[in-house]
Amino acid sequence: MPKIIIPRDTIREIKLEDLMENVQFMRHSRLRLAQICAAWINNRYELSYSFVDESTYAMITLRVYVELDQEVPSIGVFYPYATFYENEMETMYGVHMRMMHMDYHTKLYRISKWAAMLPEDVRQKKIAKDKPKTVVPGASEQPDQEGSAELNAIVQKAVPLRKAEMKAMAADKDIPGTKMASSVPTGDAGAASSPLSERAIRGEQMNAQAIQAPQTKKTETADGKEGEQ
Amino acid sequence: MAILRYAGEALKNLFRKPVTRNYPAEPAVYPDRSRGHIEIDIDKCISCGICQMSCPSDAIKVDRKEGTWDINRFDCVACGYCVLKCPKKCLTMVPGYQEPGPEKYDDLHHRSAEAMAAEAEKKKQAALKAAAAKKALAAKEAKAPETAKPVAAENADGAGKPAETPGK
Amino acid sequence: MAKRSVIPFGPQHPVLPEPIHLDLVIEDEKVVEAVPNIGFVHRGLESLADKRDFNKMVYVIERTCGICSFGHGLGYVESVEHIMNVEVPDRAKFLRVIWAELGRMHSHMLWMGLMADAFGFENLFYACWRVREKILDLHELTAGGRLIFSVNQIGGVNKDITPEMMQQILKSLDEIEEEVKPLEKAFVNDYSVQSRLKGVGVLTKQQAHDLGCCGPFAKASGMSFDYRMTGYEAYKYLDMEPITGTNGDSFDRCTVRIKEVYQSIDLIRQAISKIPEGDINVPVKGMPNGEYMARIEQPRGEAIYYTKASGKKYLDRFRLRTPTFANLAGLTETLKGADLADVPILILTIDPCISCTER
Numbered sequence: 001m002p003k004i005i006i007p008r009d010t011i012r013e014i015k016l017e018d019l020m021e022n023v024q025f026m027r028h029s030r031l032r033l034a035q036i037c038a039a040w041i042n043n044r045y046e047l048s049y050s051f052v053d054e055s056t057y058a059m060i061t062l063r064v065y066v067e068l069d070q071e072v073p074s075i076g077v078f079y080p081y082a083t084f085y086e087n088e089m090e091t092m093y094g095v096h097m098r099m100m101h102m103d104y105h106t107k108l109y110r111i112s113k114w115a116a117m118l119p120e121d122v123r124q125k126k127i128a129k130d131k132p133k134t135v136v137p138g139a140s141e142q143p144d145q146e147g148s149a150e151l152n153a154i155v156q157k158a159v160p161l162r163k164a165e166m167k168a169m170a171a172d173k174d175i176p177g178t179k180m181a182s183s184v185p186t187g188d189a190g191a192a193s194s195p196l197s198e199r200a201i202r203g204e205q206m207n208a209q210a211i212q213a214p215q216t217k218k219t220e221t222a223d224g225k226e227g228e229q
Numbered sequence: 230m231a232i233l234r235y236a237g238e239a240l241k242n243l244f245r246k247p248v249t250r251n252y253p254a255e256p257a258v259y260p261d262r263s264r265g266h267i268e269i270d271i272d273k274c275i276s277c278g279i280c281q282m283s284c285p286s287d288a289i290k291v292d293r294k295e296g297t298w299d300i301n302r303f304d305c306v307a308c309g310y311c312v313l314k315c316p317k318k319c320l321t322m323v324p325g326y327q328e329p330g331p332e333k334y335d336d337l338h339h340r341s342a343e344a345m346a347a348e349a350e351k352k353k354q355a356a357l358k359a360a361a362a363k364k365a366l367a368a369k370e371a372k373a374p375e376t377a378k379p380v381a382a383e384n385a386d387g388a389g390k391p392a393e394t395p396g397k
Numbered sequence: 398m399a400k401r402s403v404i405p406f407g408p409q410h411p412v413l414p415e416p417i418h419l420d421l422v423i424e425d426e427k428v429v430e431a432v433p434n435i436g437f438v439h440r441g442l443e444s445l446a447d448k449r450d451f452n453k454m455v456y457v458i459e460r461t462c463g464i465c466s467f468g469h470g471l472g473y474v475e476s477v478e479h480i481m482n483v484e485v486p487d488r489a490k491f492l493r494v495i496w497a498e499l500g501r502m503h504s505h506m507l508w509m510g511l512m513a514d515a516f517g518f519e520n521l522f523y524a525c526w527r528v529r530e531k532i533l534d535l536h537e538l539t540a541g542g543r544l545i546f547s548v549n550q551i552g553g554v555n556k557d558i559t560p561e562m563m564q565q566i567l568k569s570l571d572e573i574e575e576e577v578k579p580l581e582k583a584f585v586n587d588y589s590v591q592s593r594l595k596g597v598g599v600l601t602k603q604q605a606h607d608l609g610c611c612g613p614f615a616k617a618s619g620m621s622f623d624y625r626m627t628g629y630e631a632y633k634y635l636d637m638e639p640i641t642g643t644n645g646d647s648f649d650r651c652t653v654r655i656k657e658v659y660q661s662i663d664l665i666r667q668a669i670s671k672i673p674e675g676d677i678n679v680p681v682k683g684m685p686n687g688e689y690m691a692r693i694e695q696p697r698g699e700a701i702y703y704t705k706a707s708g709k710k711y712l713d714r715f716r717l718r719t720p721t722f723a724n725l726a727g728l729t730e731t732l733k734g735a736d737l738a739d740v741p742i743l744i745l746t747i748d749p750c751i752s753c754t755e756r
Contacts, residue, residue, distance in 0.1 A: 004626060004627060004628035004632070004633045005626055005627055005628075006627060006628065007627055009690065011688075030606075032606065032609050034609075034723075035703075035716075035718040037703055037714075037716045039705060039714035039716075041705070041707075041713050050701070052699075054606070054620070054622055057622075057624070057626070057627050061690070080608075081608055081609050081723075081725075084722065108435070108436055109435070109436035109755060110437075110439075111439060116441070116444065117443070232587065232588045233587075235518075235520065235579070235582075235583040237579075238524065238579050238583075239520050242520075242524075248527055248530070259537070260537050260538045262537070262539070262540070262541040262556070263537055263541055263542070264541040264542050264547065283452075285453045285457055306460070307547075308456040308547045309541070309547055309555075310453065310547075313550075313555060
């Protein structure tokens with residue numbers, strides 16, 4: 001008789017919070033992602049993530065129950081090609097996905113009705129509730145929104161300077177208001193002070209100016225000074 | 230590794246006769262099982278409507294009272310499910326594909342007048358027999374309480390109930 | 398850095414008759430990145446699951462695609478039969494295997510023809526399709542249609558193959574084997590064909606595993622994964638080994654598919670010699686209740702059929718994951734670093750069936 005391998009299949013139900021850890025375990029055990037499937041049964045979404053083992057042909061399915069307006073994190077970190085399945089879920093069923101690897105913005109299939117496979121009354125409810133996606137669930141301040149002062153400050157520090165500013169920096173003798181300025185020897189234009197330290201000074205100054213704008217928040221600059229001046 | 234490996238076959242092909250058939254000069258020959266289109270033997274049809282319920286592309290329409298059976302030849306995909314489901318086996322799948330045309334049309338079939346009359350007659354006879362059977366049953370129920378022992382009132386009630394409902 | 402431009406490899410292109418859109422980012426005629434865009438043939442077949450009852454649904458699912466049509470009907474019927482605990486008679490299982498292998502041969506011959514057309518060898522293209530016509534004649538003789546069979550039903554098959562037809566099949570198989578041999582020589586030994594295929598689009602075994610590829614596309618890279626080894630239908634009575642390649646380039650993908658044609662001929666001969674007598678279907682009562690994921694080996698790879706039912710005559714959910722959908726990621730990876738002139742060849746090596754991908 002020829003050699004045949006009988007595969008064993010299981011379906012395990014997990015909670016949405018444990019999804020990323022379970023998927024990380026699957027990736028660690030070298031399983032291959034086979035499919036991600038969504039269904040609307042009994043007034044909630046049922047997502048099935050299926051993984052296949054190469055040597056034993058077994059299939060392990062993770063089952064997650066999600067409400068109508070809950071958001072699901074993308075597993076594209078572990079499996080980059082999961083983006084096609086997740087975009088399809090978003091297009092056909094309207095499941096909110098967060099941080100996908102390649103985001104087609106609900107237009108993977110160019111159909112005029114978004115979330116066409118939901119029943120009509122549920123679909124109307126979904127369209128009414130549509131809100132922008134969050135990055136960190138439950139946090140009051142999201143990293144990608146306006147007014148997030150800390151991240152803006154870090155980004156500001158890394159801005160490269162233009163030529164005119166560098167020239168102006170070279171001409172500056174003394175920059176008031178910063179501690180580092182007093183420690184730097186004030187020499188001639190471009191003589192003793194290296195561009196790096198002057199750029200740092202300039203960066204500090206720009207940082208200080210940026211932080212002054214929202215007066216209500218108290219932030220600390222790198223040299224320990226209070227932001228409010 | 231060599232070049233022009235296929236040259237021998239290509240040259241042989243130049244001198245063979247063509248593989249294609251000379252259609253429509255020669256008529257097309259189809260095997261027996263080829264699924265082309267549906268034919269109906271209309272006199273065996275009883276207008277039950279099972280073929281209409283089983284068509285995946287909604288190509289068949291059956292009117293029970295009139296005794297008609299129409300099929301939209303262009304919608305039919307020749308799957309053969311209606312042939313499997315017909316209880317009287319009056320549908321068959323025959324070879325020969327549908328000719329193309331400028332617009333879709335329905336192919337109408339009407340059951341003959343004798344067949345309709347025969348069915349009407351059969352229905353009348355069945356109705357008469359059913360009425361006679363009901364009358365006989367009612368008469369039997371009416372006689373039963375007189376001869377049965379007066380054991381419990383329930384028995385008489387139980388026997389009385391079926392006699393009432395057919396009268397409604 | 399050299400200048401980059403974006404070329405849209407649009408839905409109308411001379412490679413396949415099926416529409417797929419790729420945005421190619423090229424830099425001095427080498428492709429740097431590719432972003433696929435699908436959805437031009439989307440017909441919404443899965444949403445018909447709540448409008449056609451589970452018996453009629455076979456005919457809808459079969460018509461998803463013309464090339465892999467028997468496989469789709471077979472997978473759907475298998476998943477529903479598993480839910481309803483129906484035991485199919487052995488003769489029906491062998492008949493299904495014969496039709497499935499005929500479908501596989503026909504699909505690979507079609508692919509070989511398209512491949513030859515993609516690198517410009519039209520004579521070989523027509524020669525491959527001439528052999529395919531013989532296989533289509535066998536289809537019409539036994540099942541009734543050249544591409545769509547309509548033979549599967551829940552509980553078995555609804556047509557039988559008579560002994561005369563089996564003799565006809567065996568005779569045709571001998572002729573087909575004789576005719577495929579010179580075509581194989583032209584693909585494998587010819588210098589101009591090899592210079593177009595060797596070393597083009599290499600995918601290592603680790604990359605193929607990381608990208609989730611399946612089918613002959615992954616077998617050529619060394620992954621020995623074939624669902625027929627699990628013994629569904631009558632494969633447990635037949636003797637076969639999965640065919641793998643070593644290098645993972647387009648040449649290996651070509652030779653793997655040609656060897657699978659020979660393997661299919663061998664499997665059909667084994668099945669015809671071992672087929673038992675008996676019924677061809679069993680009557681089925683009741684409604685389906687439960688869920689199951691059936692997997693079968695289509696000519697293009699692994700196809701998953703997920704059915705969920707809850708006791709009514711309409712299914713709750715039917716999902717069909719086709720192998721081309723899984724190979725799209727592998728396609729974008731092989732395109733990186735390829736010449737612009739090799740893009741049609743690389744798209745064809747995954748054997749795309751776009752009407753399956755967007756049902």
